[in-house]
Amino acid sequence: MAGFxxxxxxxxxxxxxxxxxxxxxxxxxxxxxxxxxxxADLPDRLDFIALPGGFSYGDxxxxxxxxxxxPVMRSVKAAAERGVxxxxxxxxxxxxxxAGLLPGALMRNAGQNxxxxxxxxxxxxxxxxxxxxxxxxxxxxxxxxxxxxxxxADDATLDRLEGEGRxxxxxxxxxxxxxxxxxxxxxxxxxxxGMMPHPERAIEQDHGGTDxxxxxxxxxxxxxxxxx
Amino acid sequence: xxxxxxxSLKPGVLDPQGRAVHHAxxxxxxxxxxxxxVGRTIELDVADSTTDEALDEMCRKLLANMVIENYRIExxxxx
Numbered sequence: 001m002a003g004f005x006x007x008x009x010x011x012x013x014x015x016x017x018x019x020x021x022x023x024x025x026x027x028x029x030x031x032x033x034x035x036x037x038x039x040a041d042l043p044d045r046l047d048f049i050a051l052p053g054g055f056s057y058g059d060x061x062x063x064x065x066x067x068x069x070x071p072v073m074r075s076v077k078a079a080a081e082r083g084v085x086x087x088x089x090x091x092x093x094x095x096x097x098x099a100g101l102l103p104g105a106l107m108r109n110a111g112q113n114x115x116x117x118x119x120x121x122x123x124x125x126x127x128x129x130x131x132x133x134x135x136x137x138x139x140x141x142x143x144x145x146x147x148x149x150x151x152x153a154d155d156a157t158l159d160r161l162e163g164e165g166r167x168x169x170x171x172x173x174x175x176x177x178x179x180x181x182x183x184x185x186x187x188x189x190x191x192x193x194g195m196m197p198h199p200e201r202a203i204e205q206d207h208g209g210t211d212x213x214x215x216x217x218x219x220x221x222x223x224x225x226x227x228x
Numbered sequence: 229x230x231x232x233x234x235x236s237l238k239p240g241v242l243d244p245q246g247r248a249v250h251h252a253x254x255x256x257x258x259x260x261x262x263x264x265x266v267g268r269t270i271e272l273d274v275a276d277s278t279t280d281e282a283l284d285e286m287c288r289k290l291l292a293n294m295v296i297e298n299y300r301i302e303x304x305x306x307x
Contacts, residue, residue, distance in 0.1 A: 062293055069290060098293065105295040108244045152241060152296055177244070 004028035004220055006048035009076065011037040011067045016053035016090065016200065023200035024050065027216035035072060042075040047223045048085050049076055051092030053145070053198060063106060063148040064094030073099050085129055085219055086192045090146055093184070093194035102187055102194045103161070104153030109146070110177025116145040118208065120172040121183055121197060125165050128186055129222035130193045133214035139172060140211035142197040144183075149196040151178035151185075161185055169195055229276050231283060232302040235292045236267035267297075 006024045010017040017034070025031045032050070033043050042049070057066035067073065073095070080086045080101055088096040096102045109115055118141050123134040134140065153161070158179055161167055169184035176196075184195025199212030237243050243265050250264040270291055274283075283301050292299040 061290070065290065065293070097295075103295075105293050107241075107296060110242065110244050112244050112248050150244070154295075177242070 004030045004048065004223060005043070005046050006030070006032035006050065007035045007042055007046050008032045008050045008052060009035045009037065009072055010052070011054070011056035011070060011091075011095075013056045013058055014052050014054035014091065016198065019198075019200045020050045020052040020089065023203045023212070023216055024048070026203055027213060028220045037067065037070040037072050040071045040075065042072065042079060046079060046084055048087070048219055049079060051076070051086070051088040051095050052200075053090030053092060056091055056095065059148070062094075062098065064091060064096075064098040067091070067095045068098035068100075077101060080187070080192050083189065083191050085222070087130065087215075087219070088192075088194040089198055089200065090144075090149075090196055093196055094148060096192060096194040101192050102185055103157050104151055104179075104185070106148050106196070107150040107152050107177075108148050109150050109175075114145075114147045115149070115176060116143070118143045118202075119175050119183075119197065121169045122172050124167045124170050125186065127165070128168060128190050128193065128218075130186075130215050130218055131168055132222065133218035140169075140214075141202070141209050142199055142212050143201045143208075144175060144197045146176070146196055149176040149178065151176075151182045151196075153179060158182075164188070166190075168193055169197065229274060229278070229304050231272045231274055231278075231304075233270040233272065233283075233287055233291050234267060234300045234302065235270065235287075235297050236299075237265060237296055238298050241296050 008021045021032050094106045123138045166186040171181040171183045199215040202209045202212030245266040246264040287299040
């Protein structure tokens with residue numbers, strides 16, 4: 001879709017920002033705007049904001065903790081509150097929980113190891129603007145690459161997430177010790193998605209699979225629908 | 229004044245690091261260790277006028293993640 005105005009935020013230590021930008025451009029046809037963590041203001045009229053994977057600020061203190069307090073995050077929070085779609089992948093998911101845009105926390109993997117492989121995920125919610133392109137109950141294969149992907153929230157929060165259909169993706173195998181095998185969650189309004197697996201690494205056949213593509217296609221289509 | 233902030237995982241939150249350290253201690257032959265929890269200590273050098281409220285706020289906003297962690301502030305008179 002021409003004119004899909006997306007931004008990819010780069011923090012010091014982000015390393016999946018380029019992959020994210022390439023994925024967004026491949027799917028939407030428009031190159032996203034690259035934003036630096038120290039920018040206090042985001043470009044205006046954004047259709048989509050992506051917080052990429054990596055090791056922002058060297059994972060100092062806690063993964064995502066420093067980035068969550070960087071200048072650009074104030075604008076990201078304000079945009080999220082206005083309803084702008086925000087996708088956080090891997091470190092981006094950690095940043096979203098640390099910033100309070102999503103509930104819970106991502107702890108060290110239960111097995112202590114960094115896990116880097118393709119995992120099977122169940123798509124649990126196909127109503128969201130990020131997941132409408134998947135079939136109900138679909139199984140998708142998307143790579144994970146993380147050390148701190150062990151999702152934790154108290155039981156009341158987990159029950160609420162499940163009851164409100166906010167678990168977007170669930171691991172179909174034991175991966176990292178996540179409570180209820182949660183791999184990705186939505187905020188209450190449904191415009192913020194955080195997930196540990198990397199959909200931007202599953203866009204082309206050469207990546208080994210294209211199961212991540214539907215996520216970006218869903219977002220582009222949601223915007224086209226909204227502005228049609 | 230120098231202030232120490234001790235950050236620890238809340239009771240009930242699984243501590244994979246602590247578990248690994250526990251296994252390592254057992255591997256070294258130390259007996260009678262029933263549990264290990266790993267936390268962190270943060271030392272701050274702050275103005276003497278810094279209030280307890282301000283220190284609390286630093287902990288809640290950044291130094292600890294209140295979803296999974298507790299904190300304890302140790303001030304000079306108690307050091």
